Amino acid sequence: MRAAVLFQENHPLEVVEVDLAEPGPGEVRVRLAATGLCASDWHTMTGAIPSPTPSVLGHEGAGVVSSVGDGVERVAPGDHVVLSWVPSCGHCRYCESGRPNLCATATPALLAGTLVSGARRLSYRGSPLYHYSFLSTFAEETVVDEAACVKIRKDVSLSVAALVGCAVTTGYGAVVNRARVEPGSTVVVLGAGGVGLSAVMAAGCSGARHVLAVEPEFSKRQLASEVGATHVVDPGGEDVAGLVRSLSGGEGADVVIEAAGRPELVAEAFGLTRRGGTVVCVGVPPVGAVVSLPGPDLVRHEKVVTGSLYGSCRPHSDMPRILDLYAEGRLPLDRLVTRTYALEEINAGFADLVSGRLARGVVALAEAPGGDARRPGGG
Ligand SMILES: NC(=O)c1ccc[n+]([C@@H]2O[C@H](COP(=O)([O-])OP(=O)(O)OC[C@H]3O[C@@H](n4cnc5c(N)ncnc54)[C@H](O)[C@@H]3O)[C@@H](O)[C@H]2O)c1
Ligand SMILES: [Zn+2]
Ligand SMILES: [Zn+2]
Incomplete structure (x- = not known):
């Protein structure tokens, strides 16, 4: 099968024929339909977030189960799955307390570039390749841990489902799970890439009264206003703080989401938030970045x-x-896809990502079976 291999940091990906071994016990083989291009893959390509090479990157994917290893119970051949990059163990204190995203049981394997068991199923000309984030979705097929397979309904687009594997869940969950946005709230989202736009949609879906998207790129501000932002602001020239104050009776926002990954924006987010409000940091700043906040205000x-x-x-x-919310027309997730690429065009996709043109770029890997159940305009 074909895969885009990172042989070396700071080199383009190379689309080559690679071998994929059958799934071992507790593992699942998936025929991928689509994969999103995420900034985190790019950070690995440049060495900013190192991961062992040569490897097959990609961690935002969805597809159809083609075979399963011994003992697999969660999914069966033919099932549609979103792939999760946190294959949580199910029995540590974090899993037990309902926070499986914080499960660190598999972290050593993540850093080693293997599946949870330590196995590698990918190889090139007889030499093993490393996996990436347990998923390696820049390929026509992959082998993943059973815990990484999230079974989904069959009547939604697998391109949209792929984005749920990272950007969408990250932005949506920051609003719904972490900030627990309440109806009538004022929510500010700093950065309207794939993650920030998903946060904007989730805030609207949660009944927020004012949803402000702050984003320097014109095309993304425009998209934000089409998917739920009540106000869009260019941080380069407009008075964000003044607008937030005027909309909130001088109080500040209930919730501010930092989705740009710039450490200096955390203090800005803090300043935009009302007393008792919540700042959720989602963007990942560069390694070593330090955030400073006004000490007295933090207390008072x-x-x-x-x-x-x-x-x-x-x-x-x-x-x-x-x-389900997508299918009911309440989260217009398909609007995130700016452009779809063939696997051979993946480096052009990353060039577009770096240029800031994309809300999300998607690589189409196989003809997705079934249709798309979404009913537009449901709310
Ligand atoms: N916490 C997590 O689990 C998690 C998961 C996925 C991605 N991330 C991180 O989330 C961040 C966003 O991811 P993405 O894929 O949407 O990236 P992206 O690059 O598509 O989006 C970031 C956006 O921020 C905008 N921006 C730049 N400067 C800004 C400023 N001063 N004010 C407001 N906006 C500004 C950019 O124009 C861009 O549109 C990244 O740092 C990524 O690494 C975190
Ligand atoms: Zn990602
Ligand atoms: Zn666990």
Whole structure:
């Protein structure tokens, strides 16, 4: 099968024929239909977030189960799945307390570039390749751990489902799971890429009264206003703080989501938030970045500043639920796809990503079976 291989950091991906071994016990083989291009893959290509090479990158994918290894119970051949990059163990203190996104049981295997068992199923000309984020979705097929397979309804587009594997769940979950946005709230989202736009949609879906998207790129501000932002702001020239104050009776926003990955924006987010409000940091700043906040206000204003990893999600319940909302027309997730590429065009896709043109770029890997049940305009 074909895969886009990163042989070396700071080199383009190379689309080559690779071999994929059959799934071992507790593993699942998936024929991928689509994969999204995420900034995190790019950070690995440049070495900013190192991962062992040569490897097959990609961690935002969906497809159809083609075979299963011994003992697999969660999915069967023919099932449609979104792939989750946190194959949680199910029995550590985090899994037990309903926070499987914080399960660190598999972290050593993540860093080693293998599946959870330590196995590698990918190879090129007889030499093993490393996996990436347990998923390696820049390929026509992949072998993943059973825990990474989230079974989904069969009547939604697998291109849209792929985005639920990272950007959508991250942005949606920051709003719904972490900030727990209430109806009537004022929500500010800093950065309207795939993650921020998903947060904008989720805020609208949660009944927020004012949803402000702050984004320097004109085309993304426009898209934000089409998918639920009540106000869009260019941080380069407009007075974000003044607008937030005027909309909130001088109080500040109930919730501010940082989805740009710029550490200096965390202090700005803090300043935009009302007393007792919540700042959710979703963007991942560069390694070594430090965030500083005004100390007295941190105490006196009782603001909550929190991170959110993978939308603080429980993948097996949240991802199907997100796709139900999509199918009902309440989350226009298909609007995130700016452009679709063939696997051979993947480097052009990353060039577009770096240029800031994409809300999300998607690589189509196989003809997706079935149709798309979405009923547009449902709410
Ligand atoms: N926490 C998690 O689990 C998780 C998961 C996936 C991605 N991420 C991170 O989330 C961030 C967003 O991901 P993405 O894929 O949407 O990236 P993206 O690059 O598509 O979006 C970031 C957006 O921020 C905008 N931006 C730049 N400067 C800005 C400013 N001063 N004010 C407001 N907006 C500004 C950019 O124009 C861009 O549209 C990245 O840092 C990514 O690594 C985190
Ligand atoms: Zn991602
Ligand atoms: Zn666990």
